[in-house]
Amino acid sequence: MRLNRFFYLxxxxxxxxxxxxFMSFASVTIIIACLLIMGCFSLxxxxxxxxxxxxxxxxxxxxxVDETLSEDEARALEDKILAVDNVESAEFVTREEAMDxxxxxxxxxxxxxxxPTVFRHRFVITLSDISLMKQTQAELRKVDSIASVTAHLDxxxxxxxxxxxxxxxxxxxxxxxxxxxxxxMTNTIKLATFGRKEEIAIMKMVGATNAFIRLxxxxxxxxxxxxxxxxxxLLMWGLYELLTERVMTxxxxxxxxxxxxxxxxxxxxxxxxxxxxxxxxxxxxTAIRNYLKV
Amino acid sequence: MxxxxxxxxxxxxxxxxxxxxxxxxxxxxxxxxxxxxxGSGKTTIIKLINGEVAPTSGAISVNGFDMTAIRRxxxxxxxxxxxxxxxxxxxxxKMTVYENVAFAMRVVGASGRDIRARVPQVLELVGLEGRxxxxxxxxxxxxxxxxxxxRALVNNPRMIIADxxxxxxxxxxxxxxxxxxxxxxxLGTTVLVVTHEKELVNAFSKRVIAIDSGRIINDGMDGxxxxxxx
Numbered sequence: 001m002r003l004n005r006f007f008y009l010x011x012x013x014x015x016x017x018x019x020x021x022f023m024s025f026a027s028v029t030i031i032i033a034c035l036l037i038m039g040c041f042s043l044x045x046x047x048x049x050x051x052x053x054x055x056x057x058x059x060x061x062x063x064x065v066d067e068t069l070s071e072d073e074a075r076a077l078e079d080k081i082l083a084v085d086n087v088e089s090a091e092f093v094t095r096e097e098a099m100d101x102x103x104x105x106x107x108x109x110x111x112x113x114x115x116p117t118v119f120r121h122r123f124v125i126t127l128s129d130i131s132l133m134k135q136t137q138a139e140l141r142k143v144d145s146i147a148s149v150t151a152h153l154d155x156x157x158x159x160x161x162x163x164x165x166x167x168x169x170x171x172x173x174x175x176x177x178x179x180x181x182x183x184x185m186t187n188t189i190k191l192a193t194f195g196r197k198e199e200i201a202i203m204k205m206v207g208a209t210n211a212f213i214r215l216x217x218x219x220x221x222x223x224x225x226x227x228x229x230x231x232x233x234l235l236m237w238g239l240y241e242l243l244t245e246r247v248m249t250x251x252x253x254x255x256x257x258x259x260x261x262x263x264x265x266x267x268x269x270x271x272x273x274x275x276x277x278x279x280x281x282x283x284x285x286t287a288i289r290n291y292l293k294v
Numbered sequence: 295m296x297x298x299x300x301x302x303x304x305x306x307x308x309x310x311x312x313x314x315x316x317x318x319x320x321x322x323x324x325x326x327x328x329x330x331x332x333g334s335g336k337t338t339i340i341k342l343i344n345g346e347v348a349p350t351s352g353a354i355s356v357n358g359f360d361m362t363a364i365r366r367x368x369x370x371x372x373x374x375x376x377x378x379x380x381x382x383x384x385x386x387x388k389m390t391v392y393e394n395v396a397f398a399m400r401v402v403g404a405s406g407r408d409i410r411a412r413v414p415q416v417l418e419l420v421g422l423e424g425r426x427x428x429x430x431x432x433x434x435x436x437x438x439x440x441x442x443x444x445r446a447l448v449n450n451p452r453m454i455i456a457d458x459x460x461x462x463x464x465x466x467x468x469x470x471x472x473x474x475x476x477x478x479x480x481l482g483t484t485v486l487v488v489t490h491e492k493e494l495v496n497a498f499s500k501r502v503i504a505i506d507s508g509r510i511i512n513d514g515m516d517g518x519x520x521x522x523x524x
Binding site: 202207212 | 373378405
């Protein structure tokens with residue numbers, strides 16, 4: 001295609017956007033909304049996955065000792081614990097050490113002056129086979145003077161369930177929003193085609209090819225879609241950084257790991273621009289289809 | 295050249311027979327009137343020639359294109375060999391005279407240089423020099439139809455099809471327009487004028503194809519009255 005012809009078609013496409021300014025604005029807005037919701041759910045799923053992986057890597061079980069036992073009595077339980085099947089090792093942690101660990105997880109001094117007696121002596125137990133965690137946990141509970149046994153895998157399982165729910169909801173929402181975006185995009189460009197139907201008829205009459213007639217409308221969709229994708233990416237970035245900052249300043253920061261945005265920035269940008277452009281181009285192509293049948 | 299052999303056209307949606315065994319040939323360089331009452335099949339013939347519809351049966355050849363087998367993507371090539379003029383002019387209101395004519399060249403991929411060279415020539419041919427910057431609303435009906443003729447001519451078509459070109463014009467302007475079409479024909483372009491204006495047809499000694507109820511009832515040089523006496 002000759003350069004002047006390309007610029008003519010590009011100019012026509014951009015002109016269409018401003019001719020129907022409000023509908024163009026509506027199209028971009030709906031694409032942004034769709035991508036933001038899709039992005040939020042996808043990033044939430046990715047973060048949950050990361051947390052699940054971390055939890056699964058920490059195949060440790062914590063056995064809390066009855067609080068009436070002295071430190072020496074508690075230490076003496078080590079042999080009984082090591083005797084339980086599937087226990088590879090057991091590290092004794094005093095209540096003072098536990099308190100220190102807890103405090104070190106927080107930068108501020110909220111937990112200063114806490115009495116160490118609120119913590120229990122405990123054993124951090126490493127298992128040989130993580131798949132038998134549930135059975136091992138039950139065996140450890142049977143050991144005398146073990147008050148309770150916690151296993152991270154319980155959380156992990158809950159997270160898996162939560163992740164699955166989020167995934168399903170996000171897929172359903174994304175499909176609905178893409179359909180809505182396509183509908184609005186198609187109608188926006190249909191308005192442009194309706195306003196230019198005489199021109200299109202004349203183009204057909206004098207022998208313009210369908211590609212030539214279609215291209216300005218496809219360019220219109222492409223520009224609107226790319227604009228929506230770009231703006232949605234910037235908003236997603238800001239929103240993510242804001243939420244990360246909020247989460248990291250809460251108590252949950254000790255148990256929640258958040259993926260830094262820069263590690264996902266490029267894929268998010270590509271997906272946002274890709275989906276935006278795809279919706280725009282499909283919308284543009286669909287809108288003009290009926291006028292090209294003559 | 296247009297050649298129709300035993301063409302039958304039945305529209306799917308109404309099952310009405312629009313053409314029933316139509317045969318005629320229009321040779322290169324001819325000037326032909328196609329006449330007949332409303333609903334006789336004139337518009338269907340135009341639609342068949344420019345590929346808007348395909349015949350139910352029969353054979354049609356237009357400027358070397360076999361219209362019964364033509365692929366949709368080849369239609370633009372066919373249409374570049376035809377220039378069509380309508381009763382309602384079909385000009386783009388927001389474009390000037392020059393832009394309306396240049397638009398027809400631009401959409402078929404002509405370069406800016408070719409457009410700048412060709413458009414003034416055509417506007418001069420149709421007598422619209424000096425009117426380039428006017429908008430259609432600022433022109434008379436006759437002038438608007440001349441713009442439409444200029445647009446039809448600008449891509450050098452082999453054939454001009456004028457569908458009731460004088461329908462919105464007074465008798466004087468109608469005659470002027472027909473004289474212009476005759477001049478264009480003398481320059482080598484085949485002209486097919488679809489009309490039902492008896493006086494206008496009789497004012498020119500040209501071939502007349504008369505059609506009624508989808509059948510050719512007269513084809514010769516004996517004018518519109520030949521059709522009436524059938």
